[in-house]
Amino acid sequence: MLRLYIASLIFYLGLLFSSAAGATENILRVLAWPGYADGDVVKTFETRFHAKVEVTLVDSDEALWDKMHSGTVPQFDVLAANTVEIQRYTHESLLTPLDLSQLPNTQRQLPRFRALSSIGGLIDAGKIYAIPFTYSSMGLIYDRKQIPLAPHSMSALWDPQYKGKVLAFNSAQHNFSFTALAMGYANPFQLSPAQIKLVTQKMIATRRNLLTYYNLPEEATELFVQHKAALMFGNYGTQQMTSLRLAGADVGYVIPDEGALAWLDCWAMTRSVVNRALALDWINFMLEPSVSGLLTQRQGLANTLTVSLESSDTGHIVWLQPVEDIQNREALWSRIVSGDRPESF
Amino acid sequence: MRLGLSLKLTVLLACTGILASGLTGYYAYQANRAMLVNEAERSLLTSTELLSQRLSTAVSDVAADVFVLADLQSSPKIVQLDSGFADEQAKDRVAQAFANFIHHHPEYLQIRLISRQRSGLELVRVDRDGNRAVRVLDASLQEKSQFPYVFETLALTPGGVYVSPITVNHEHGAHSAEGRAALRVATPVVSESGAAVGVLVIDVDLASLLKLLQIDLPGDYQVYLANEWGDFLVHPDVSKTFGFDKGRRIFMQDSFVSTTDLFEQTKSSVILNGMEQPQQAPGQVLAFIRKPFGMSGGKHFIVLGLSKPLADVLAGAKLLGDSIIRMVLIFSVLAIVLAVLCARAVTQPLQILAHAASNFFTEKIVHALPLTRTDEIGILARCFDQMSREIKSRMDLLHHKQHELVHLASHDDLTNLPNRMQFLQTLETAIQDATVSGEQLAVLFIDLDRFKQINDRLGHSAGDSVLVAVAKRLQHVLRGGDMVARLGGDEFVVLIKGPKTTDATTNIATKIMRTLDDELSVNGELLTVGASIGISQFPIDGASAEDLLLNADAAMYAAKADGRHTFMHYHDLVESQKLKAVLSKVAEMEGNKPFLV
Numbered sequence: 054m055l056r057l058y059i060a061s062l063i064f065y066l067g068l069l070f071s072s073a074a075g076a077t078e079n080i081l082r083v084l085a086w087p088g089y090a091d092g093d094v095v096k097t098f099e100t101r102f103h104a105k106v107e108v109t110l111v112d113s114d115e116a117l118w119d120k121m122h123s124g125t126v127p128q129f130d131v132l133a134a135n136t137v138e139i140q141r142y143t144h145e146s147l148l149t150p151l152d153l154s155q156l157p158n159t160q161r162q163l164p165r166f167r168a169l170s171s172i173g174g175l176i177d178a179g180k181i182y183a184i185p186f187t188y189s190s191m192g193l194i195y196d197r198k199q200i201p202l203a204p205h206s207m208s209a210l211w212d213p214q215y216k217g218k219v220l221a222f223n224s225a226q227h228n229f230s231f232t233a234l235a236m237g238y239a240n241p242f243q244l245s246p247a248q249i250k251l252v253t254q255k256m257i258a259t260r261r262n263l264l265t266y267y268n269l270p271e272e273a274t275e276l277f278v279q280h281k282a283a284l285m286f287g288n289y290g291t292q293q294m295t296s297l298r299l300a301g302a303d304v305g306y307v308i309p310d311e312g313a314l315a316w317l318d319c320w321a322m323t324r325s326v327v328n329r330a331l332a333l334d335w336i337n338f339m340l341e342p343s344v345s346g347l348l349t350q351r352q353g354l355a356n357t358l359t360v361s362l363e364s365s366d367t368g369h370i371v372w373l374q375p376v377e378d379i380q381n382r383e384a385l386w387s388r389i390v391s392g393d394r395p396e397s398f
Numbered sequence: 399m400r401l402g403l404s405l406k407l408t409v410l411l412a413c414t415g416i417l418a419s420g421l422t423g424y425y426a427y428q429a430n431r432a433m434l435v436n437e438a439e440r441s442l443l444t445s446t447e448l449l450s451q452r453l454s455t456a457v458s459d460v461a462a463d464v465f466v467l468a469d470l471q472s473s474p475k476i477v478q479l480d481s482g483f484a485d486e487q488a489k490d491r492v493a494q495a496f497a498n499f500i501h502h503h504p505e506y507l508q509i510r511l512i513s514r515q516r517s518g519l520e521l522v523r524v525d526r527d528g529n530r531a532v533r534v535l536d537a538s539l540q541e542k543s544q545f546p547y548v549f550e551t552l553a554l555t556p557g558g559v560y561v562s563p564i565t566v567n568h569e570h571g572a573h574s575a576e577g578r579a580a581l582r583v584a585t586p587v588v589s590e591s592g593a594a595v596g597v598l599v600i601d602v603d604l605a606s607l608l609k610l611l612q613i614d615l616p617g618d619y620q621v622y623l624a625n626e627w628g629d630f631l632v633h634p635d636v637s638k639t640f641g642f643d644k645g646r647r648i649f650m651q652d653s654f655v656s657t658t659d660l661f662e663q664t665k666s667s668v669i670l671n672g673m674e675q676p677q678q679a680p681g682q683v684l685a686f687i688r689k690p691f692g693m694s695g696g697k698h699f700i701v702l703g704l705s706k707p708l709a710d711v712l713a714g715a716k717l718l719g720d721s722i723i724r725m726v727l728i729f730s731v732l733a734i735v736l737a738v739l740c741a742r743a744v745t746q747p748l749q750i751l752a753h754a755a756s757n758f759f760t761e762k763i764v765h766a767l768p769l770t771r772t773d774e775i776g777i778l779a780r781c782f783d784q785m786s787r788e789i790k791s792r793m794d795l796l797h798h799k800q801h802e803l804v805h806l807a808s809h810d811d812l813t814n815l816p817n818r819m820q821f822l823q824t825l826e827t828a829i830q831d832a833t834v835s836g837e838q839l840a841v842l843f844i845d846l847d848r849f850k851q852i853n854d855r856l857g858h859s860a861g862d863s864v865l866v867a868v869a870k871r872l873q874h875v876l877r878g879g880d881m882v883a884r885l886g887g888d889e890f891v892v893l894i895k896g897p898k899t900t901d902a903t904t905n906i907a908t909k910i911m912r913t914l915d916d917e918l919s920v921n922g923e924l925l926t927v928g929a930s931i932g933i934s935q936f937p938i939d940g941a942s943a944e945d946l947l948l949n950a951d952a953a954m955y956a957a958k959a960d961g962r963h964t965f966m967h968y969h970d971l972v973e974s975q976k977l978k979a980v981l982s983k984v985a986e987m988e989g990n991k992p993f994l995v
Contacts, residue, residue: 113646217549261517263544269642271627280549391570392518392540 079104081331084120084132086111086318088352089186089339098338104331114138121147126325130332135316137373139183140174142321149322150180155333158340159184165370166357173374175319183319184336186345187354189290190315190370191227192308194297199283203307207235211259215283220276221259222288223266225386226376227314231286232256234371235311242374250398253385257395266390274300290315291361292353308368315370403748407741408734415733416726423726431673431715435683438711439669442685445615446667446704450689452611453702460506460583460602461559463499467509468585468598470495476521477513477587477596489522496524497531505606507567507575510542511587512597514552518543521596525573532573540569551584551597560584561692564604564623564631564700566643572601579604579631579640608632618710622686622703624650628661631700650686650701654678660688660701672708681708747775751782758786810884812862813869821883821891825943828895832936838899839936842892842907843950844872844914847928847963849888852920860920864927867918875909877902891947900935907931907965915963930958931965939968 081104083090090108099106109129111117117134118141121127127147134142142148153159159167166185169175175183193204199218200209210219221228232252233241244252264280267273270289274296277285287293287306297304320336322329338344345356355361376382388398467473472488496509511522520539525532542548551560562582567575580601586594608621623632628649630639641648651658655678659665667687670679684705692698747768754767767779808820816824825841832839846868853861865888872882872890881893892910894903910931917924932954940946949968957966 113644115644116646260544261541264549265544265546269627269647387568387570390544390568391572392520392542392544393570394519394539394541397537 079328079331081106081131081328081335082129083108083335084111084117084127084129085109086133088348088354089133089318091347091351094344094347098335101338102331102334106335121323127323128325129323130326130328131320131322131335133186133318133320134183135318135373136172136174136183137316137375139319139321140177140375143174143177143182147324148182149324149326149329150182151184151322151333151336153181155330156184156337156340158337161340161342162357163360172317172372174372183321184340185317185319185357186339187348187352187356188315188317188370188372189292189354190308190313190368191222191231191290192287192306192313192368194277194285194287194293194304194306196277196281196283197303197305199281203305204284205307205310207231207309207311209284209309210235210286211255211262213262216262217264218281218283219259219263220273220282220285221263221266222273222286223268223390224288225383226379227288228256228386229382230371230373230376231314232259234314235309237311240374241314241371243377249381249385253389253398254395256389257393257398260389260392270296274302277304278302291355295353308370310369312369312371315372317372404741404745407744408737411737411740412730412734415737416730419726419729419733423722427715427719427722430718431712434711434715435671435673435708438683438706439671439685442619442683442704442706443667443669443687445619446685446687446702449611449615449621449704450687450702453607453689456607456611457561457581457583460600461561461585463503464559464583464585464598464600465557467492467495467499467511467600468587473511473587473598474589474595476511477589492522493524493533496522497533499600500524500526500531505603505610506600507578507580507603508572508599508601510597510599510601512542512548512599514543514595514597517541518545518548518597525575527573534571538571540571547582547584547599548597551586551599552594554586554594556586556588556592556594558585560599563625563692563698566640567601568643575601575603581607604631615704616706618707620705622650622684622701622705624657624701624703626661626691626699626701628652628657628701634705650703654684654686654703657686657701657703660686663688679705679708682706683708683711744775747771747779751775751779754782754786758789813866813884815869815873815890816881816883818883818885818891821881821885821893822943822947824881824883825893825946828893829936829941829943829946832895837895837897839946840894840899840903841934841936841946841950842894842903842910842965843932843934843947843954844890844892844910844929845931845954845958846888846914847930847958848925849927852925852927856921856923863920864918864925867920868914868927871913871916872910875906875913877906880906891950903933903935907933911963911965928963930954930963932957932968933965934968 083106085108087110090106090110095106095108098104109120111120114135114137117132117138120129121132121142139148162185165171169181169185172185175181175185193207193209195204195209209215210221229244229249229252230241232255233244233248236252236255238244238248264282265276267276270293273285273289273293276282277297278300285293291306294304294306320339322332322336326332340358342358345358348354348356349359349361385398470492472485472492476485476488476492492511496511499509500506507526509524510520513519513521519541520534523534523539525534547560547562550562551558554560560583562584564579564581567578567580569576580603582599582601584597584599587596587598589595604623608623612619612621620634621632622630622634624630628651629642630648630650630653633639633648638648638653651661654668654670656668656670656675660668665688667685669686670682670684672679672681672683682705684703686701686703688699688701690698691700750767767783768775769779769783770776771779808816808823810817825839828839831837846864849861849864852864865884868890869882869884872892876882876892877894877896879896883891883893885891892906894906896902911929914927914929917926919925932950932952934940934946934949934953936946939949953966953968953971956971957964960966
């Protein structure tokens with residue numbers, strides 16, 4: 054009797070372990086943004102790779118950071134994050150290098166995205182930590198009726214002829230960076246105190262030329278249409294074009310000659326990845342034309358395989374980089390937005 | 399079986415009673431809950447509408463203050479003069495008025511006079527700093543033309559009011575206002591020529607305002623507020639408010655899916671409760687309404703909601719539920735008692751009937767049958783009673799006939815004396831008794847001497863009369879324990895038992911001889927019938943009834959041969975025959991010479 058009991062106990066323990074092992078083999082834990090891993094896409098992957106995918110969605114860099122830091126090691130296998138965040142996670146040793154030979158679909162990417170070394174933050178100590186997936190540039194949106202010829206410079210924002218007809222985005226980091234870019238500084242992300250001072254003055258000049266700052270995309274559309282704005286800094290990029298056109302605006306999108314800032318979301322693998330092969334399969338799967346194409350179709354986001362209509366492949370795009378002192382930029386920005394006069398800086 | 403029916407009926411009735419009271423209680427409880435929730439929803443909706451009206455009134459009150467301050471004679475003058483030639487005294491007066499308003503309105507965070515010129519430079523600005531009103535001096539004044547409350551207000555016609563969306567104030571150096579959720583109410587300041595030359599704006603603290611508005615709402619009410627996109631502005635969980643400000647929008651439509659209708663403008667109010675929508679409103683009752691907000695005629699709106707804990711709403715139902723449970727328990731006990739009584743009332747008469755039926759032949763009736771009842775049981779009892787009477791009367795008749803048959807079988811129908819069969823049975827029983835007790839018995843075989851002549855001469859009818867008369871006489875002379883029977887024809891037999899049988903036998907035989915010698919009157923003729931009697935005795939003359947009867951018969955023939963009208967004992971006959979045998983032997987031996995006795 055006792056022998057039988059022990060035998061059955063061993064049998065059930067065996068089952069338990071084998072099922073646990075099976076679970077770790079076939080489960081992929083994905084940390085992504087809305088629209089990156091829609092239900093149908095996940096289903097296709099699960100069927101093709103006989104795996105189970107657990108998707109956790111985040112809607113801000115802060116939320117992503119919190120998720121990555123819940124627990125002693127990341128509770129995910131793969132994640133999507135922009136270049137700045139990837140750089141932070143790499144420095145924290147939270148990521149595992151990727152082997153490009155395991156990601157054949159990278160061959161389908163546009164040359165700009167295959168030149169990984171040209172994109173800051175993806176390579177560290179000669180190892181590749183992330184693969185570009187989707188991006189959005191922050192170009193200029195203009196009213197084609199008021200400005201028949203597309204503006205070619207960011208300086209249009211402080212052109213007095215558009216006074217009271219310009220919309221800017223309420224953000225410390227990007228405003229400093231793009232203003233510095235417009236002013237011709239080589240590295241708009243690492244500014245010296247002297248450069249900061251000059252950029253600040255330029256930003257006050259911009260402010261005086263503005264109608265207002267916007268925070269939300271729908272707010273931007275409403276202001277643009279209601280106040281017949283001529284020009285707008287497109288923080289949400291081409292995504293904003295759809296809603297503007299829906300609201301009846303005849304708008305164009307341009308990447309100025311100085312270049313446009315752009316965020317670039319990439320897929321990376323965490324340090325605590327359980328099934329490397331499956332994680333690499335996922336990243337490779339994300340780069341399939343049918344999957345990447347959905348980003349453009351459904352989210353209005355550019356993918357890394359095809360040239361988007363709004364921004365040509367030739368446009369000068371500056372991928373976001375960590376900035377020299379974010380607190381300082383935010384403190385100054387708060388004063389600029391609030392209306393402090395130039396002489397007080 | 400009887401107990402079974404009673405038990406079954408009790409259980410059935412009790413279960414029915416308990417079930418009925420339980421179900422009634424349950425539905426009453428549910429209906430009451432639904433009613434309470436309904437009532438709470440209505441009152442919550444009313445409260446929400448009231449709160450929204452108060453909000454409108456409060457905004458109107460602020461607008462009235464804005465008008466008062468904008469119309470201060472100094473305001474347009476200051477704005478017009480402020481192109482480098484400021485009228486400081488006028489500014490001081492205006493600032494003093496602003497400070498007074500801030501002082502009297504705890505919800506006012508800032509009051510400012512802003513110029514259209516110089517990128518919307520603030521001309522007079524008084525901020526709240528805790529309980530103090532602080533005037534912001536020249537060097538710290540800021541340019542505000544980029545804010546909607548300036549450019550939107552300047553676009554208004556004189557006398558118009560601008561009401562901003564509710565946002566978090568991020569304006570640097572705004573004292574108490576900084577970082578607080580606020581709304582701005584503004585109006586253009588108009589010059590003598592009618593042109594809008596500046597803006598007068600009051601910043602109102604949302605939290606203080608709502609606190610004032612909901613001062614008389616019950617303590618368990620909680621307020622929700624969302625802007626026209628659904629971003630929470632007020633939520634019991636503060637971390638869910640102004641999500642757009644923190645880069646993570648939190649929408650009312652996501653928390654309460656039903657409110658989507660409000661934002662799509664297909665409904666003007668939505669009610670939720672935790673009983674019907676447990677996923678959206680767990681443990682709560684909520685009412686939401688859409689309310690136009692901002693500039694008059696604009697398409698902007700807010701969604702205002704109030705919630706109340708479902709537990710508080712249902713507190714009354716819980717009380718009622720407790721008393722319902724008590725009532726159900728009491729009624730259940732009552733149902734059980736009634737069921738027992740009822741089952742008894744039904745089964746007791748049945749038990750009486752069953753008892754009567756099972757004891758039908760013993761006639762031991764304990765309870766009277768319920769004959770007087772008018773119901774089915776009464777009918778059954780009466781039928782049973784009638785049936786039992788009928789059976790009894792038939793049984794009596796049957797018994798009587800049986801008795802008659804038995805009598806006929808064992809008696810002679812002419813003389814009504816026991817017949818031969820009956821006599822032999824009685825004799826055998828008497829032999830058995832005598833064998834045990836050692837007593838003696840005697841059998842007297844009586845044969846009438848002149849019956850044949852009487853019968854031949856006077857006819858059978860006369861003969862029968864003689865036989866009846868003889869029977870009567872024989873019965874008359876016998877003692878109580880003795881027995882006389884007719885064997886057939888003119889033969890009678892008598893059984894004598896008891897102590898001193900031998901003496902009694904001779905005595906009785908003598909009496910019989912005598913009584914039969916007495917004259918009989920038959921058809922007017924006096925006759926003497928006479929009799930010869932043979933007697934055998936137990937145990938000396940035979941051990942069985944047949945032997946005794948046979949020997950008595952033999953003795954009777956001997957008596958008859960001896961010349962009639964006498965009686966003879968069998969053992970005397972045997973003795974005389976022995977003697978004869980000896981004598982004839984002697985005669986043979988003496989030369990066949992007959993020897994005469």
